[in-house]
Amino acid sequence: MPDPTETTPSESRPLPGRGRTAVVTGASSGIGAATAARLAAEGFDVVVGARRVDRLEELASSVGARALPLDVTDPASVAAFVTALDRVDVLVNNAGGAFDANPVADADLDAWARTYEVNVLGTVRLTKALLPALRASGAGDVLFVGSTAGLTSYEGGASYTAAKHGVHTLAETLRLELCGEPVRVIEIAPGMVRTEEFSLNRLGSADKADAVYQGVREPLVAEDVADCIAWALTRPHHVNVDLLVVRPRAQAAQHKVARES
Known part of the structure; x- marks a missing residue:
């Protein structure tokens, strides 16, 4: 019979995020909320930021994170958010x-x-x-949640694809500019992800949002993307995941999606 005082290898292994502070933006729902929960489970000290403070505080309470109001479009909000942070090792730009x-x-x-x-x-x-x-941390990470829309254009998507192409270029440029410094620059580019708000905010009605995923067997969910984010952030720090494209098996490309009748 095993000695109950002995630990198993998994129990004795330190959590990969322990001692590191991770900031997750847009964390009140969807990929941001799932990422905050996953990073907290990995041992990170997670700080979540978003405009909807009520939802943010509910999430923070449930996963053991710290909630701070944040509107990335407001310079004063960003300044107040940054001032409230003691240290930052990871920034997840979601x-x-x-x-x-x-x-x-x-x-x-x-x-x-x-x-x-x-x-x-x-x-x-x-x-x-x-x-x-992030530079001062000695082992910083900047992770951009991009999109396959930042790699391929499609009809009716110009405003979003233009913006996500901008995010992709931002990540590539920052990686060049920080070469030789102790900061990794990572981009995760999801394809079709079914969340509660993305398509609803874009199309304005639940029926239109549901039609995006109609007949698609197992589109990605927020937790799938959070899993990719956590994996990239917990690699040894000399390993940089420049770009990780992740789609559901049913989506081969922006315009190639298998739909069941």
Whole structure:
């Protein structure tokens, strides 16, 4: 009979995130919330930021994280958020979204501006503000939650694909600029992910949002992407996952999706 005082190898192995502080933006729902939960389970000291503080605090309470209000489009909000942090080892730039599906001929320029402000300028704003702390950590990580829309364009997606192409270029450029420094730059680019809000916010109705996934067997869910994020962040620090593209098996490309009748 095994000695109950002895630990198994898994019990004695330190959690990979222990002693590291991870900031997750856009954490009030979807991929951000799932990532916060997964990183907390990996031992990270997780700080979650988003505009919807009530949902954020509920998440933080459930996973053992710290909640701070954050609007990445507001310089004052970003400054207050950064000031409240003692240290940062990991930044997960997840805040973003799509807000229209119009062809270019019918472009909603307000939606374009909002999409670019949240996905690109907001990401740059927070990354710039936290880079000194990430450098000072001695083993920092900047992870961008991009999209396959940042690699391939499609009809009706110009505002979102333009913004996500911007995020992809931002990650590539920052990696070049930080070469030789102790900061990894990682991009995770999901394809079709079924979350409670992404398509609803973009299309404006539950019926239209449901139609996006109609007949698709097992689209990705937020936890699948969080699993990829956690894996990339917990590799030995000399290993940099430059770009990880993840799709459901049913999606071979942006326009190639298997749908069951």
